Amino acid sequence: MSEIQPVISIKTDQQVAIPGKVVNLLGLDRAGLEAFFEAMGEKKFRATQLMKWIHQLGVTDFQQMNNLSKDLRSQLAASSCIKNLEVSKDQLSSDGTRKWLLQLSDGNHIEAVFIPEDDRGTLCVSSQVGCALDCSFCSTGRQGFNRNLTAAEIISQVWLASQLLEGEKKLCKGKYGNRAMQERLPTGRKITNVVMMGMGEPLLNFDSTVKAVRIMMDDFAYGLSKRRVTVSTAGVVPAMDRLADVLDMRLAVSLHASNDELRNELVPVNKKYPLKELMAACRRFIDKQNSRSRITFEYVMLDGINDKPEHARELIRLLKGIPTLMNLIPFNPFAGSGYYTSSRKSVLRFSEILHEAGMTTVVRRTRGDDIDAACGQLAGKIEDKSRRHRRFEQPRYGMK
Ligand code: SAH
Numbered sequence: 001m002s003e004i005q006p007v008i009s010i011k012t013d014q015q016v017a018i019p020g021k022v023v024n025l026l027g028l029d030r031a032g033l034e035a036f037f038e039a040m041g042e043k044k045f046r047a048t049q050l051m052k053w054i055h056q057l058g059v060t061d062f063q064q065m066n067n068l069s070k071d072l073r074s075q076l077a078a079s080s081c082i083k084n085l086e087v088s089k090d091q092l093s094s095d096g097t098r099k100w101l102l103q104l105s106d107g108n109h110i111e112a113v114f115i116p117e118d119d120r121g122t123l124c125v126s127s128q129v130g131c132a133l134d135c136s137f138c139s140t141g142r143q144g145f146n147r148n149l150t151a152a153e154i155i156s157q158v159w160l161a162s163q164l165l166e167g168e169k170k171l172c173k174g175k176y177g178n179r180a181m182q183e184r185l186p187t188g189r190k191i192t193n194v195v196m197m198g199m200g201e202p203l204l205n206f207d208s209t210v211k212a213v214r215i216m217m218d219d220f221a222y223g224l225s226k227r228r229v230t231v232s233t234a235g236v237v238p239a240m241d242r243l244a245d246v247l248d249m250r251l252a253v254s255l256h257a258s259n260d261e262l263r264n265e266l267v268p269v270n271k272k273y274p275l276k277e278l279m280a281a282c283r284r285f286i287d288k289q290n291s292r293s294r295i296t297f298e299y300v301m302l303d304g305i306n307d308k309p310e311h312a313r314e315l316i317r318l319l320k321g322i323p324t325l326m327n328l329i330p331f332n333p334f335a336g337s338g339y340y341t342s343s344r345k346s347v348l349r350f351s352e353i354l355h356e357a358g359m360t361t362v363v364r365r366t367r368g369d370d371i372d373a374a375c376g377q378l379a380g381k382i383e384d385k386s387r388r389h390r391r392f393e394q395p396r397y398g399m400k
Helices: 030-039 046-056 070-079 151-175 179-184 206-217 237-246 260-266 275-288 309-318 344-356
Strands: 086-092 098-103 109-116 121-124 128-130 145-148 193-196 229-233 250-254 295-301 324-330 360-363
Touching (some): 098 151, 121 151, 193 206, 206 229, 229 237, 250 275, 309 344
Parallel strands (some): 193 229, 250 295, 295 324, 324 360
Antiparallel strands (some): 128 145
């Protein structure tokens, strides 16, 4: 593991000169920007011009936007800003995974992670400061909850990661004399996929999540196809229905248990929306999607808790008729969690049973655990408003 210092210098708030209410254009999707320009008496197509400048060219200084008139540029600078999060820490794992600790304007911190693979680069973004759901095996949950992220704060993670990753080639040459370090950097690797699997429950921050996903998928912004954007939920059933009405993207459901008794313990939101309702919502979701694609189910393998053959068989019955991609995730331990990672043998046995029943099953590799960037290890630095962390002896597991 190593820390990347100094971070590429990105000036993020050149335009925040005007006190009072200044709209951050970073978080407006196409419809939002069109409405913004129309309210200014401008033509709608300014929206796509601006999106290209911000998201494709990485320009945040209105004065550089030379296809906008000087007048319009000044008007924009007076009424709006393009403000990103501040990069507080930039860490690189020995496997190439990169994690950023990002500071929000209220002093809280969240995390975003980039996972390079042979054929893709996946960015894992956060949707909330902490998480209110309190899943028993997740270190983000242990920290408690502070607030929802705005759409601008969500999309800023994508903006910064794109800029930092693409700027790296140049940066490497100048700043890293060490050849080994240069070779390990995922140089110039572009983001091909975004997963909303960082800190928080995206479906409890519905409107901002939808806006941010729309920007990710907009051809004038990041242009990601619907197969390459995944929203992950612990199972907030009514919001799953609303989501299917407004967006066509991939859905991941954090399942982790094959029956209600166990799931109530591991994923407490299950008490509100039990498995029967969750499965019905998954079926409705698939029916509503144009592409009728599969749902990804995440299942963290906890030694002796949910990893027995009978659990696998129960899962097969539970998911009958739902087009499924099952991701078996090794539990990433953290101090005081009280859980252990399942043995390799148990995971293989479990996956074999699912496989034999015809379920597409993938055993995930743990990535970035040396910098606490793996699933469930994201912790940021948050001021807990739920006071949950006081229940635990060590409030901020996994924080570096
Ligand atoms: N709240 C959403 C988004 C977070 S996604 C959701 O629950 O889907 C983060 C994923 O990592 C979830 O599947 C979560 O259950 C899983 N996870 C949490 N803690 C983990 C841990 N310690 N080890 C492995 N996976 C974990």
